[in-house]
Amino acid sequence: MEPIITTTGLRKSFRSKRGPVEAVRGVSIVVGRGEIFGFLGPNGAGKTTTLRMLTTLLPIDSGSATVAGLDVGRAPKEVRARIGYVSQLGGADELATGRENLVLQGRLYGDSLATVTARAERLMAALDLADFADRKVRTYSGGQRRRLDIAMGIVHEPEVLFLDEPSTGLDPQNRANLWVQIEALRTRGTTVFLTTHYLEEADVLCDRLVIMDHGEIVAEGTPRDLKREVAGDAVVIVVHGGHEVARRAGRILEHEPSVREATVEDDVLRLYVEDGATALPVLLRLLDAERIELRTINLSEPTLDDVFLRQTGRSLRDGGPAGTETAA
Amino acid sequence: MKVATDIGLLYKRYTRQMLRNPIWLFVGFSTPVLYLALFTPLLKQVTRAPSTGVALELFLPGIMSLMAFASGSSAGFSTIFELQGGVIERFRVTPTSRFAILIGPILSGLSMMLVFDLVVVLVGIGFGFDAHWSGLAVLAVLLCLLATTFAAFSVATAISTKEISAFAAVINGINLPLLLLAGVLLPISSQTAPEWMQVLAHFNPLYYLVVAARALAVDAYGRPEVWQAFAVLAPTCAAMLAWATRIFRRAVA
Ligand SMILES: Nc1ncnc2c1ncn2[C@@H]1O[C@H](COP(=O)(O)OP(=O)(O)OP(=O)(O)O)[C@@H](O)[C@H]1O
Ligand SMILES: [Mg+2]
Numbered sequence: 130m131e132p133i134i135t136t137t138g139l140r141k142s143f144r145s146k147r148g149p150v151e152a153v154r155g156v157s158i159v160v161g162r163g164e165i166f167g168f169l170g171p172n173g174a175g176k177t178t179t180l181r182m183l184t185t186l187l188p189i190d191s192g193s194a195t196v197a198g199l200d201v202g203r204a205p206k207e208v209r210a211r212i213g214y215v216s217q218l219g220g221a222d223e224l225a226t227g228r229e230n231l232v233l234q235g236r237l238y239g240d241s242l243a244t245v246t247a248r249a250e251r252l253m254a255a256l257d258l259a260d261f262a263d264r265k266v267r268t269y270s271g272g273q274r275r276r277l278d279i280a281m282g283i284v285h286e287p288e289v290l291f292l293d294e295p296s297t298g299l300d301p302q303n304r305a306n307l308w309v310q311i312e313a314l315r316t317r318g319t320t321v322f323l324t325t326h327y328l329e330e331a332d333v334l335c336d337r338l339v340i341m342d343h344g345e346i347v348a349e350g351t352p353r354d355l356k357r358e359v360a361g362d363a364v365v366i367v368v369h370g371g372h373e374v375a376r377r378a379g380r381i382l383e384h385e386p387s388v389r390e391a392t393v394e395d396d397v398l399r400l401y402v403e404d405g406a407t408a409l410p411v412l413l414r415l416l417d418a419e420r421i422e423l424r425t426i427n428l429s430e431p432t433l434d435d436v437f438l439r440q441t442g443r444s445l446r447d448g449g450p451a452g453t454e455t456a457a
Numbered sequence: 458m459k460v461a462t463d464i465g466l467l468y469k470r471y472t473r474q475m476l477r478n479p480i481w482l483f484v485g486f487s488t489p490v491l492y493l494a495l496f497t498p499l500l501k502q503v504t505r506a507p508s509t510g511v512a513l514e515l516f517l518p519g520i521m522s523l524m525a526f527a528s529g530s531s532a533g534f535s536t537i538f539e540l541q542g543g544v545i546e547r548f549r550v551t552p553t554s555r556f557a558i559l560i561g562p563i564l565s566g567l568s569m570m571l572v573f574d575l576v577v578v579l580v581g582i583g584f585g586f587d588a589h590w591s592g593l594a595v596l597a598v599l600l601c602l603l604a605t606t607f608a609a610f611s612v613a614t615a616i617s618t619k620e621i622s623a624f625a626a627v628i629n630g631i632n633l634p635l636l637l638l639a640g641v642l643l644p645i646s647s648q649t650a651p652e653w654m655q656v657l658a659h660f661n662p663l664y665y666l667v668v669a670a671r672a673l674a675v676d677a678y679g680r681p682e683v684w685q686a687f688a689v690l691a692p693t694c695a696a697m698l699a700w701a702t703r704i705f706r707r708a709v710a
Contacts, residue, residue: 184550188707206552214550218543222470224477236466237551239459265477281547 130161133289133320134183138192141178152178154344155192160322160337162288165315167331167338168324169433171445175344176324177217180291183322184214197288210238213282213290217297219274223267227258227277230266231284238285245284252280256310272303279310283319290314292323296330308334328433328445340437347440356431358439361389362405363429364412366398369422378421382412394444396424401431460554467553467561474535475569485569489577492520496642497584503643510585517581518596518670519641521574525600526636526663528570529607530628532563533615537624540615555705560698563608567601574600589676595683596673602690603666606697613701639663644671665689 139156142149153175160166168176181187183194185205194201197211221230228249235245253259256276266274275295282290295311296304304327311334314321325331331338332352340348340355348355368374375398382400383391387408390401402408405428416423437445475481497512506512539545548558574597582588611628618624638661643649645658658664669686672678 186546186550209550209552212550214547216543216546218541218546220543220545220547222474222544223542224474225470229473233466233470234547234551237463237548237553239462239552 130159130164132159133162133198134158134160134166134194134196134322136179136183136192136194139179139182139194140190140192141175141182141187142190151344153182156341156344156346157192158339158346158349160320162320163315163318164336165311165321165323165334167335168322168341169326169328169331169338169437169445170324170341171326171443174341176341177293178344179341180214180293180322180324184212184291185209186214211288213285213287215278215282215290215292215295217293219278221266221274221277221281224265226263226265227253227269227280228262230277231280234281235284240285248284248286249280252284255313256280257306271298272300272306275299275303275307276310279307283314287319289320289322292321294324294326296325296327304330326445328437332433340433340440342437342441348436352433355433355436358436361401361403361431362408363431363435364400364402364405364409365425365427365429366400366412366416367424367426368396368398369424371396374421377419378416381415381419381421385411385415387411390439392438392442399438401435460557463553463557464561464564467548467557468565471562471565472568475565485573486576489520489524489573490580492523493517493577493580493584500642508585510587513581513584513586514674515644515671516642517577517586518674519667520577521596521600522603522639522663522667522670523636523641524573524577525570525604525666526607526632526639526641528566528573529604530611530632532566532608533611533613533624533628534621535562536612536615537619537621540619545616556702559609559612559701559705563605563612566608567604570600570604571597589674592673592676592678595678596670599666599669599673599686599690602687602694603662606662606690606694609694609697609701613704616704635661635663639667641667644668662689662693 135158137157139153141153142151156179168179170176178187182189183196183201185201185208189202196208199207199211201208231249231252232242232245235248236242253262256279258273258276258280261269261273266277269277279292279295282292292311296307299307308330311321311323323334335352337349337351338355339346366378368378372393372395375393375396379391379393379398382388382398387402387404388400389403392399400412409428413426434445497509497516500506500516501509501512504512504515506515536545545558578586578588578593614627615624618627638645638654638658640658641663645655645664647655665682665686668682672680672682
């Protein structure tokens with residue numbers, strides 16, 4: 130793997146009225162050329178802050194970062210020429226048309242009008258923007274707009290593209306479309322660095338990812354490896370009778386040899402078992418013997434949420450709009 | 458050169474945004490014309506000017522100075538909106554020169570201002586104003602210097618405050634005393650103002666513009682007010698631009 134982004138001990142804190150906020154606390158990563166690399170984490174984890182440091186928008190407090198072989202702190206201008214960045218907000222001009230936005234963006238990287246016009250044309254075709262290329266951006270739908278944002282991020286053919294929450298606010302169909310477009314970038318050799326709080330997005334799209342929480346990396350690897358670490362299947366049981374009953378159920382079942390781990394949250398008992406299909410009948414029998422009534426029981430293969438839960442003790446789904454998808 | 462190209466591109470972008478915002482254009486045109494139509498008759502009475510044309514020699518330069526000041530100090534409002542919409546950040550992540558990001562919109566604002574000035578002069582002529590074009594051409598340079606000074610200040614303030622209420626508080630807090638101490642509507646002179654006011658006025662760049670504008674409106678280049686205005690406004694403008702560019706470089710948008 131040829132590294133294209135490396136960071137060591139990256140840190141950033143902000144001053145606020147209630148003392149300093151340590152947004153990023155020692156992030157070290159290596160991203161290989163041509164990878165789709167993901168930053169997964171809940172709101173406020175420090176994803177955007179890390180991205181803004183890597184894209185020269187925010188001074189680095191301590192630690193170092195290189196992008197495309199260049200030190201971000203020392204050669205910001207050279208770094209800018211090699212990267213594309215699509216922020217959470219996008220930032221297209223509402224009163225300009227899609228085509229005008231694309232052409233201006235390309236021109237700001239110093240390419241000639243003829244080159245940029247030709248590229249804009251090709252991009253609009255590739256990203257299904259051609260039909261409304263000459264309409265003002267103000268009239269675009271969320272999905273159309275996000276595709277334009279991405280087109281603007283790659284109009285100068287950067288080596289690395291940074292995408293901050295590319296699919297937030299999109300419906301599932303538009304999100305799936307966007308994934309196809311991002312996948313297509315990989316075949317062109319562009320390295321994609323994206324942040325997301327959609328587990329499914331990280332799972333489907335990323336070659337490798339890190340899970341971030343409170344400014345720190347809590348896990349790193351391919352989606353498969355991360356899920357394999359959790360091992361076995363997850364059994365999620367919701368009991369009648371609330372937290373106390375769930376705790377009692379947990380105490381009973383955690384002594385069962387097939388159960389590796391048991392956690393309780395409210396009235397939800399979550400178990401990791403080696404083989405769900407053989408363990409389930411045994412577990413049900415034990416609970417029945419203790420007269421614990423179940424509301425629902427759900428057997429699933431581990432998801433990235435299980436990884437997150439194991440590392441942090443919290444579910445990624447609790448926070449904000451994250452994770453509308455169901456377990457695979 | 459890359460900087461010149463960048464400035465050109467951002468100038469065009471900003472002008473396009475303005476022209477597509479008809480309400481803004483309407484306000485820009487109608488405000489000075491309303492001032493002329495509704496204020497000149499009062500002024501004529503108060504100053505006992507022999508004709509409307511003479512009253513306008515006093516008042517029209519004031520209006521143009523006011524427009525330069527207003528167009529400059531309001532420049533930061535669109536910066537605030539662009540910050541919040543992620544536009545500034547989008548520009549900052551490109552290799553575009555920081556100076557171009559700052560000056561492109563300012564230059565576009567100057568062009569708009571000069572168009573409005575021309576309209577005001579033409580309307581003034583309709584009311585009997587005797588236009589001296591060479592004097593007005595020199596005045597145009599001074600108007601641009603002052604507008605640029607306040608635009609740079611306003612944009613830099615927008616970049617540092619980042620949100621509309623703090624920005625508006627700073628700008629309004631500064632605008633009112635500067636306007637009152639400039640003699641925009643009625644001149645500040647030994648006949649009209651107490652001495653402390655005359656002294657304070659000499660710390661106000663807008664005051665120098667207003668008195669020079671009144672001299673230039675009657676084509677009196679030779680008057681000391683004119684070179685004094687250049688001597689004050691040119692360095693102030695350069696210093697403000699340098700400061701604003703620095704803010705822009707360091708800015709955390
Ligand atoms: N300019 C700033 N000033 C003060 N605090 C900030 C600033 N920017 C970010 N923070 C704080 O730093 C922390 C990390 O924020 P960041 O935007 O990086 O999170 P994120 O992972 O991108 O979250 P989200 O998923 O909500 O976008 C948060 O606690 C945030 O409030
Ligand atoms: Mg974010």
